[in-house]
Amino acid sequence: MMLWMSRLPSPPSCFEEVVEARLLDMDGVTFSWEEVGGEKFLVLYASQPMDVALEGFPKPMWEEMPPGWETRYREYFMGFPWGSRLFIHPPWEKGNPSRINVMINPGLGFGTGTHSTTRLCLSFLEEVVRRERPEVVLDVGTGSGILAIAAVKLGVPRAVAIDIDQEALENARENLVLNGVQERVVLVAGDPRALKGRFPLVLANLHFYAFLKVSKDLARLTSPGGHLIISGFLAKDGPVMADEMSSVGFREVEGESLMGWGGSLFVRG
Ligand SMILES: C[S@@+](CC[C@H](N)C(=O)[O-])C[C@H]1O[C@@H](n2cnc3c(N)ncnc32)[C@H](O)[C@@H]1O
Incomplete structure (x- = not known):
């Protein structure tokens, strides 16, 4: 796959969350923040x-990324245990035989498990699945598919995973197959807003402004007495969320x- 990159100097007054909200709404672009010599850059x-x-x-x-970029980023994504049962790892690393392995091939879908927002969702997920044993979960903004895959591997029979970004969905599809759970997760x-039905457990790792747009739909889609796990907002915005x-x-x-990011577990009244 060809990949293009652009490194933009970040203005001193930059409000990162607003920039991230704009970028997460755009199709076909992903990003990271980099700090070089005390200067901050937005890399697209x-x-x-x-x-x-x-x-x-x-x-x-x-600029076009030089040949070999696919293998160079491998140096930065290594397998790691999370919570008491999970182990997240890329396909080029072995899983951990004493844990539940979730294999993620990094692509244009967000969610290698290295970001604090994903980790907060995974921690709540493990706890709720153990306690409530839901029959099905809904993963809103699935990205790489990591949360839906972790849910079914933790024992939830089925999952529905939704995303507005086609490239994220392609990455999620690939990861479902890598984990052998493609029959249990519907993408x-x-x-x-387009979904119907009720789910005993809903997961949503979205940015702050996306929550304001979809909060009523999250309520409509969560069964009464069901659980909602969210992250993706700054910890300081937790009370507003x-x-x-x-x-x-x-x-x-x-x-x-976790690291300045917030995550919450809710019950639907
Ligand atoms: C921060 S990533 C989360 C990925 C993964 N679930 C995780 O926890 O690592 C957010 C994802 O939500 C998707 N997204 C943003 N707004 C959305 C919306 N209104 N409906 C569905 N997906 C949305 C984005 O395309 C992106 O893939």
Whole structure:
């Protein structure tokens, strides 16, 4: 696969969460933040050069990633245990025979398990699955598919995983097959507004502004007495998220933070 990269100097007054919210709404682009010599950069990746207009940032100048980029990033993604049962690892590393292995091939879908927001969701997921034994989960914003895959490997019989980004869905499809769970997870292209039904457990690792758009749908899709696990917002915004979710019928039962990110577990009234 060809990959293009553009490194943009970040303006001093940059509010990262707003930039991330804009980028997460765009198709075909993924990003990371880098710090070099005390200066911060926003690094964009895309499968072809594209126009990305971000306030305060210069227009991207795209360069093709040199041959071998696929193998170079392997140095940065290593297998790691998470919680009391999971082990997340890339396909080029062996799993851990004493744990439940989730194999993730990194692609354009967010979710190698290295980000704190994914980890917060995984911790709550392990706890809720053990206690509640849900028959099915809904994973909103599945990215690489990591949460849906972890859910079924932890013992949930079935999952529905939805994403608005086609490239994320392709990555998720590949990861379902790698984990042999493609028969148990249904992938849906789109936004939760398009979904019908009720789920005893809903997972959503989305950015702050996406939650404001879909909170009513998350409530509609969660069974009464069912659970909602969310992350993707800054820990300092936890109280605002809790208020938003309680306004649509959820009660927060646990809130956690990791490296400045927030995660919460709610019950639907
Ligand atoms: C932060 S990633 C989470 C990926 C993975 N679930 C994890 O926990 O690592 C958020 C994902 O949500 C998707 N997304 C954003 N807004 C969405 C929406 N309204 N409906 C469905 N997916 C959405 C993005 O395309 C992205 O793949």
